[in-house]
Amino acid sequence: TKETTSIQLWIGKPKAVINGVTVDIDPDKPVSPVIIQGRTFLPLRFIGETLGFQVEWDAPTQRITLTYPKG
Secondary structure, three states: OEOOEOEEOOOOOOEEEEOOEEEEOOOOOOOOOEEEOOEEEOOHHHHHHHOOOEEEEEOOOOEEEEEOOOO
């Protein structure tokens, strides 16, 4: 939860609930939270953009940058 936005996610489920509305995490491919070796991995771009962050991926360095507020 951030300010007025609430996100609910479930392990292995490619849908999320944002402020009571069910949405696909990624409409182009099935992406869902997973647990690998006791660690929980979440779809960072989905969460960041939903909460108003600018999300940038730099492929050569494999670095993700989150900037808030967006823009």
